[in-house]
Amino acid sequence: QKEVEQNSGPLSVPEGAIASLNCTYSDRVSQSFFWYRQYSGKSPELIMSIYSNGDKEDGRFTAQLNKASQYVSLLIRDSQPSDSATYLCAVNQGGSTLGRLYFGRGTQLTVWP
Amino acid sequence: GAVVSQHPSRVICKSGTSVKIECRSLDFQATTMFWYRQFPKQSLMLMATSNEGSKATYEQGVEKDKFLINHASLTLSTLTVTSAHPEDSSFYICSARSPPGLAGTGYNEQFFGPGTRLTVL
Numbered sequence: 001q002k003e004v005e006q007n008s009g010p011l012s013v014p015e016g017a018i019a020s021l022n023c024t025y026s027d028r029v030s031q032s033f034f035w036y037r038q039y040s041g042k043s044p045e046l047i048m049s050i051y052s053n054g055d056k057e058d059g060r061f062t063a064q065l066n067k068a069s070q071y072v073s074l075l076i077r078d079s080q081p082s083d084s085a086t087y088l089c090a091v092n093q094g095g096s097t098l099g100r101l102y103f104g105r106g107t108q109l110t111v112w113p
Numbered sequence: 114g115a116v117v118s119q120h121p122s123r124v125i126c127k128s129g130t131s132v133k134i135e136c137r138s139l140d141f142q143a144t145t146m147f148w149y150r151q152f153p154k155q156s157l158m159l160m161a162t163s164n165e166g167s168k169a170t171y172e173q174g175v176e177k178d179k180f181l182i183n184h185a186s187l188t189l190s191t192l193t194v195t196s197a198h199p200e201d202s203s204f205y206i207c208s209a210r211s212p213p214g215l216a217g218t219g220y221n222e223q224f225f226g227p228g229t230r231l232t233v234l
Contacts, residue, residue, distance in 0.1 A: 043228040
């Protein structure tokens with residue numbers, strides 16, 4: 001059973017703060033890791049992908065991957081009210097699974113002004 | 114790049130009718146597309162994996178005769194909800210798997226369409 005667990009939330013932070021979202025996964029052979037943002041009533045939008053251990057930064061977003069600990073996180077710096085959404089962690093094993101993603105249940109983030 | 118469209122965005126139909134939803138990758142070819150369903154305040158549920166030129170692979174519990182999937186070309190997959198009932202009312206979202214070189218990462222990525230909101234009366 002491939003499981004992806006996210007901190008349940010909801011997470012509430014003030015504007016300008018750092019929001020930290022965490023995710024663990026059960027399948028050690030997982031190769032690709034993604035963070036999607038989903039606004040209420042909309043479809044998921046890919047915001048970060050990470051494939052190797054360490055940090056990957058893109059603007060205000062930083063993804064961190066630790067394969068030994070089977071842990072991936074997303075940091076949002078200088079959080080804005082427009083960041084308020086549900087963040088989905090997704091993991092892909094690769095190989096025969098033909099790109100299927102396994103999703104966590106999502107963490108709802110609220111950034112208050 | 115990496116744009117996926119869905120049509121229609123919203124559909125209301127009567128119970129017992131069939132509804133077809135189209136998913137298109139606009140600027141890349143997708144040998145694999147995925148169909149998801151999402152009920153309010155719930156997580157995404159994968160319904161099936163659609164492979165160009167072959168039969169779709171359905172997840173356990175998803176009726177293949179009710180949810181017909183056709184992936185006739187590298188840019189188009191369709192989902193037909195046959196004999197729809199009110200319990201089929203949901204948000205249906207497709208995604209397309211991009212080629213490894215598209216995002217410059219050397220890996221496949223998955224991009225979602227905007228979704229289709231189905232209401233069955």
